[in-house]
Amino acid sequence: MPRYARAEREALADLLLALGPDAPTINEGWATRDLAAHLVLRERRPDAAGGIVLPPLRGHAERVRRRLADSPYAELVARVRRPPLWSPISNPLTDEVANLMEFFIHHEDVRRAAPGWRPRDLPAGLQRALWKRAAPMARLALRRFPADLYVQAPDHGEVSVGRGGERLRVVGPPGELVLFFSGRQRVARVQVNGAVEAAQRLRAASLGF
Structure with missing residues (x-):
C-alpha cells in the first residue's frame, strides 16, 4: 500500500530544513518555525491539540505552540519527521488516514509561499x-x-x-x-x-x- 502521508511528511521536513525557520508560509502570521510547531503540537501534545478545532481550548493551544516554536529549529523539524508511535493519529495503523491531508496541505503551504512556485506533477495514485x-x-x-x-x-x-x-x-x-x-x-x-x-x-x- 502506498504511503503518501509518509512521503509528504518527509518532503515537507526536507523543505523546512532547506528554507530555515523564518521562511514565509501562506498561513497568515506563520513562518516555517510556526508551522513546524503546529505539527508537533498536533501529534505530541494531546492536552493542547484539541485547541486546533475547539475555540474554548484555542488559547492554551496557542501558548503551547509558541513555546514549541522557540525550540531549536533542527530539533523541531526532526520531531515533525519522526512522530511518536504512541500518537493515536501518527502510528502505522492511522497515519495514512489521519495525515495525508495534513501533510499534503502544509507541504503546499510552504511551497506556494515561495516566489515562482509551480504545481507539482503528482502521481496518479x-x-x-x-x-x-x-x-x-x-x-x-x-x-x-x-x-x-x-x-x-x-x-x-x-x-x-x-x-x-x-x-x-x-x-x-x-x-x-x-x-x-x-x-x-x-x-x-x-x-x-x-x-x-x-x-x-x-x-x-x-x-x-
Missing part, C-alpha cells in the same frame, strides 16, 4: 487518494453556500453541492481542489465558471475547517 478526500471536503465546506455547485476533477469524478441558486462549476485536479476547499483559494489552480459575482463570493468565502 496520490491524485486518486486526494480525490477521495476532496469530494467529502467539498460537500462539507459548501453545504450552506448559496448556489448550485458542480465540483469536477477530470478523470476522477464530480459531486454536486450547495443550497441552490446560481450555478457554478469548480474544475481542477484533486490536489488543487483539496487546497481550494481547505480555504486556500488564492493559491489553488482551479477554474470557477459561472456568474461572476457568485464566483467571486466563492473565491473569498471562508472554507477552512
